[in-house]
Amino acid sequence: MRLKVQVFALVLLLALGVVASGCIGGQQTQTQEEVTQVVIGVTDKVTDLDPANAYDFYTWEVLNNIMEGLVKYKPGTLEIEPAIAERWEVNEDSTVWTFYLRKDVKFADGTPLTAKDVVRSIKRVMKINGDPAWLVTDFVKDVVAKDDYTVVFYLKQPTSYFLALLTTPPYFPVHPNYSDTQIESDATYGGAGPYRIAKWVRDEELVLEVNPYYYGEKPKTKRIVIKFYRDASTMRLALQNGEIDIAWRTLRPSDIKSLQQGGNFNVIEIPGGFIRYICLNTKVDPTKNVKVRQALAAAIDRKEIAEKVFMGTVEPLYSLIPNGMWSHIDAFKEKYGDANIELSKKLLQEAGYSESNPLQITLWYTPTHYGDTEADLAQILKEQWERTGIIKVDIKSAEWGTYVDYARKGQMQVYLLGWYPDYLDPDDYTTPFLKSTANSWAGTGYANPTVDELLTKAQRLTDQNERAKLYEEVQRILAEDVPYIPLVQGKLYLVTQKNVKGVIIGPDMIFRYSTLYKE
Amino acid sequence: MSRGLGRYILIRALMIIPTILILYTVVFIFLRILPGNPILAVVGTKSISPEQLEHLMKMAGLDKPYHVQYFEYLWNILHGDFGVTLAFPMGKPVWDYLKQRFPATLELTIWAFTISVLLGLLTGVLGATKKGTKIDTSMRLYSIIAYTLFIPWFGMMLQYVFGVKLHLLPTSGRLDPGIHLQTITGLYVLDSILTGNWDALVSAVKHLILPAFTLGIVLSGAYTRLVRNNMVDVLSQDFIRAYHARGVPPRKVTWYALKNAFIPIVTLMGLQFAILLGGAVLTETTFSWPGMGTFIVDRIDYRDYNAIQGAVIFFAFFVGLISLIVDVIYAILDPRVKY
Numbered sequence: 001m002r003l004k005v006q007v008f009a010l011v012l013l014l015a016l017g018v019v020a021s022g023c024i025g026g027q028q029t030q031t032q033e034e035v036t037q038v039v040i041g042v043t044d045k046v047t048d049l050d051p052a053n054a055y056d057f058y059t060w061e062v063l064n065n066i067m068e069g070l071v072k073y074k075p076g077t078l079e080i081e082p083a084i085a086e087r088w089e090v091n092e093d094s095t096v097w098t099f100y101l102r103k104d105v106k107f108a109d110g111t112p113l114t115a116k117d118v119v120r121s122i123k124r125v126m127k128i129n130g131d132p133a134w135l136v137t138d139f140v141k142d143v144v145a146k147d148d149y150t151v152v153f154y155l156k157q158p159t160s161y162f163l164a165l166l167t168t169p170p171y172f173p174v175h176p177n178y179s180d181t182q183i184e185s186d187a188t189y190g191g192a193g194p195y196r197i198a199k200w201v202r203d204e205e206l207v208l209e210v211n212p213y214y215y216g217e218k219p220k221t222k223r224i225v226i227k228f229y230r231d232a233s234t235m236r237l238a239l240q241n242g243e244i245d246i247a248w249r250t251l252r253p254s255d256i257k258s259l260q261q262g263g264n265f266n267v268i269e270i271p272g273g274f275i276r277y278i279c280l281n282t283k284v285d286p287t288k289n290v291k292v293r294q295a296l297a298a299a300i301d302r303k304e305i306a307e308k309v310f311m312g313t314v315e316p317l318y319s320l321i322p323n324g325m326w327s328h329i330d331a332f333k334e335k336y337g338d339a340n341i342e343l344s345k346k347l348l349q350e351a352g353y354s355e356s357n358p359l360q361i362t363l364w365y366t367p368t369h370y371g372d373t374e375a376d377l378a379q380i381l382k383e384q385w386e387r388t389g390i391i392k393v394d395i396k397s398a399e400w401g402t403y404v405d406y407a408r409k410g411q412m413q414v415y416l417l418g419w420y421p422d423y424l425d426p427d428d429y430t431t432p433f434l435k436s437t438a439n440s441w442a443g444t445g446y447a448n449p450t451v452d453e454l455l456t457k458a459q460r461l462t463d464q465n466e467r468a469k470l471y472e473e474v475q476r477i478l479a480e481d482v483p484y485i486p487l488v489q490g491k492l493y494l495v496t497q498k499n500v501k502g503v504i505i506g507p508d509m510i511f512r513y514s515t516l517y518k519e
Numbered sequence: 520m521s522r523g524l525g526r527y528i529l530i531r532a533l534m535i536i537p538t539i540l541i542l543y544t545v546v547f548i549f550l551r552i553l554p555g556n557p558i559l560a561v562v563g564t565k566s567i568s569p570e571q572l573e574h575l576m577k578m579a580g581l582d583k584p585y586h587v588q589y590f591e592y593l594w595n596i597l598h599g600d601f602g603v604t605l606a607f608p609m610g611k612p613v614w615d616y617l618k619q620r621f622p623a624t625l626e627l628t629i630w631a632f633t634i635s636v637l638l639g640l641l642t643g644v645l646g647a648t649k650k651g652t653k654i655d656t657s658m659r660l661y662s663i664i665a666y667t668l669f670i671p672w673f674g675m676m677l678q679y680v681f682g683v684k685l686h687l688l689p690t691s692g693r694l695d696p697g698i699h700l701q702t703i704t705g706l707y708v709l710d711s712i713l714t715g716n717w718d719a720l721v722s723a724v725k726h727l728i729l730p731a732f733t734l735g736i737v738l739s740g741a742y743t744r745l746v747r748n749n750m751v752d753v754l755s756q757d758f759i760r761a762y763h764a765r766g767v768p769p770r771k772v773t774w775y776a777l778k779n780a781f782i783p784i785v786t787l788m789g790l791q792f793a794i795l796l797g798g799a800v801l802t803e804t805t806f807s808w809p810g811m812g813t814f815i816v817d818r819i820d821y822r823d824y825n826a827i828q829g830a831v832i833f834f835a836f837f838v839g840l841i842s843l844i845v846d847v848i849y850a851i852l853d854p855r856v857k858y
Contacts, residue, residue, distance in 0.1 A: 039696045045817075047561075047607040129571070131562065185608025201619075202608075203817065204809040205696065225696035229807045230816075233675065237690045241682040368820070401555035401822040404563055440569070 037223040038500065038516050041235045041244035045203060045228060051169035053130035053183045057420045057509070058249060060169050062226070064510050065208060066108070067172040067191030070099050070118070070151070071163055075515060076506040078424060080163045084113065084173065084192060085151075094158045094462050101149040106213035107175045108196035115145035121173045124180055132170045135422060139165060160462040161425040167508070168423055194219045194514040203228050208513065219514035220502060239265070239495060245518065247495045248511065250371060253311040256493045270492040270505045273322050274420045275429070276314070276370070278381070278485040281413050283445035286359055293482035295347035296414070297332060299385050301339035306488055309376045314488040319475045321429045322489050324507070326464065327471035331479035332486060341388055348390045355389050362394045364415035366403040377416065407443040417442070424508055426471045431455050433484060434474065446483035524850060531846055535839035542835045543828060547589055550824050556581060557605035557822045579605045592828060601829035606821030613829035616814060621833070622705025623693060624810035627734070627802065628795050630727050634735025636788065639742020640777070646743065647750030648773055658743060666740030670798060674733040674805035681729060688729050691807040695722045730806040734798050738791055745787055749780035782852055789845025793838045
């Protein structure tokens with residue numbers, strides 16, 4: 001027995017020794033390897049590493065780092081520059097686009113990339129017909145390789161913003177190992193981007209290493225490690241403990257504020273193109289009545305929402321087209337102002353409601369999909385509407401799978417949603433919401449032939465000024481018809497350790513890791 | 520092994536089957552009666568046509584009547600097939616995830632279990648041997664506090680103190696970024712020893728300490744109380760007085776008493792293991808520990824029917840197996856139990 005106790009004590013001591021040596025040595029010695037790597041924490045998930053099926057913002061970010069398209073946004077700007085294609089030509093009515101590829105482009109394992117790969121990748125997306133396939137199939141009639149380095153796109157209709165579409169992952173050439181017909185969700189072959197995947201453990205860790213065959217400027221950091229967190233609190237603690245160099249999407253507004261005030265970290269604010277809005281069902285009572293919808297729009301105080309719910313981490317939005325994007329106008333501000341209780345009351349009275357016969361509505365939200373501030377957002381909207389004295393709001397919630405089902409079936413009256421852009425053009429903030437043939441997902445049942453016509457026309461025109469006029473008109477009609485009430489536009493926040501440099505994120509909100517480095 | 524014991528084991532093993540069947544049925548029904556489904560959760564707000572939606576539903580087998588879905592899955596399970604994931608990523612075998620995630624949970628639970636038993640025994644014995652003193656009161660207080668601690672809150676406190684303030688231990692994950700470990704069993708501590716990867720061993724142990732202590736301390740409370748009360752009973756019995764009268768050293772007497780007090784503790788160990796797995800869900804979420812708990816929570820978010828069903832069945836089978844082992848040990852330990 002004594003021997004057993006002694007063996008046990010020895011094992012325990014050894015274990016403690018190992019732990020102690022780790023605790024003492026681990027934090028202080030920094031190897032060369034650690035210096036050449038940057039660790040990024042996220043609470044997002046990589047859904048699908050196949051660009052034929054990936055359709056969420058964070059996965060697109062990863063794909064943008066391991067793949068590259070024919071063109072790309074110049075870092076930090078909305079200016080499109082050559083990428084795999086060194087130049088391009090377009091015919092007069094912008095239906096035939098010809099791209100001339102660089103001759104030195106290779107995939108991450110050294111396989112040369114030719115026009116054939118571009119064509120195969122795009123046809124693959126069309127064949128697989130996954131979630132984002134419409135970004136190709138709605139526009140491209142055919143794509144052919146004229147020779148090894150020339151690709152020609154034949155479009156279904158004139159599409160002035162085709163270059164913006166080309167910056168999205170469905171157009172990225174993928175490694176020949178990707179199957180022609182099957183989705184490969186965990187494929188690590190990648191494309192011809194600055195990084196390649198060295199290790200991938202779903203929901204746990206993604207390790208990227210520099211692609212040695214990348215044609216462009218070599219990334220500044222040899223290795224990027226992405227750590228996936230279950231929640232923002234754990235990610236914040238990991239940042240404070242030095243386990244991660246960057247806390248990226250998405251810390252809570254209160255965490256951002258307190259890290260900003262502490263002064264131990266760099267807090268970088270990035271204007272974001274994602275928007276939050278209220279959907280109003282135009283097919284059911286009482287929101288069928290346009291005066292009711294207008295009254296609801298008039299009573300909202302966006303500044304209060306931005307300050308109280310989001311602690312200033314978002315900005316008020318008065319149109320579906322975000323602030324700063326060409327053609328944006330403050331349509332709702334022009335028509336209703338902010339917290340216009342008097343106008344709201346007047347409209348409600350015109351619609352037949354009064355203090356003795358109040359308007360009863362049910363406001364829906366989903367508790368986690370848009371972060372944990374959603375219940376507060378619903379609550380403040382209720383308060384703002386009830387300030388009229390003529391509106392009574394009942395709040396209900398449903399988890400995401402159910403919520404989407406309700407929305408698609410038009411079972412909700414008034415509900416909160418959000419939108420991340422697919423491509424940076426006013427079209428992506430208007431057509432999917434307002435065009436009657438494209439907005440069934442939203443469940444508002446909105447249809448207006450004039451709007452449909454304006455949007456189709458805007459899609460075909462090549463002159464930006466002409467297009468802008470059409471989108472302005474659409475925004476005014478939106479403020480009049482109110483199938484949606486724009487609320488706020490998000491900003492993105494990135495918190496880094498003090499020694500992290502080279503963060504450049506442009507209006508496309510995609511974080512490209514190649515400019516990152518540590519001092 | 521006696522014939523009676525063999526029969527007992529067989530019956531207990533067979534009892535696992537209806538338990539799993541009932542659990543599967545309940546989970547199946549609940550997942551189906553709620554509105555929405557995995558395909559809608561994945562598609563979200565993006566605009567796809569109703570035809571495309573129908574096509575995806577068909578691909579996932581969700582267009583079939585419920586009873587067909589129920590029996591098909593059951594049939595597959597009997598053949599060791601846990602189905603494929605319906606949400607991100609679509610079409611991957613659920614078993615691949617269970618294989619990857621379960622060792623993480625098992626490693627955490629083994630450590631937490633060991634910590635809880637050791638702490639429980641230590642504090643319980645201390646309380647019993649110092650009965651009526653301030654130490655006894657402190658141990659009883661410890662038991663109540665430990666038992667009522669809320670895991671996410673307690674975990675965050677430990678993360679804050681040992682991570683953020685003292686910079687002693689990592690607060691999340693299983694290994695430091697950049698450390699490569701060849702996995703054999705999936706239990707990182709064991710794998711790093713087997714492969715002689717000492718950097719990984721240090722990192723794995725450091726990462727285990729906070730989550731294992733969080734869960735271990737919370738669960739130790741029940742042991743403290745049980746060990747103390749049993750020991751107090753045993754210590755007041757005649758044979759203990761006889762030991763004292765013969766001049767047996769007090770430490771040895773305590774050891775004999777503990778051996779006698781051990782049988783009900785073994786039963787508790789079996790029960791605790793099931794609770795332990797439940798507690799692991801909360802602990803894993805708090806520490807971003809990539810185990811079964813976080814897997815189930817993630818999959819619930821996406822309403823991934825197959826993944827949830829598969830994980831629940833796997834969990835139930837495992838808990839059933841552990842209770843069976845505990846019952847057998849109990850039967851062997853206690854000669855009074857007859858079959």
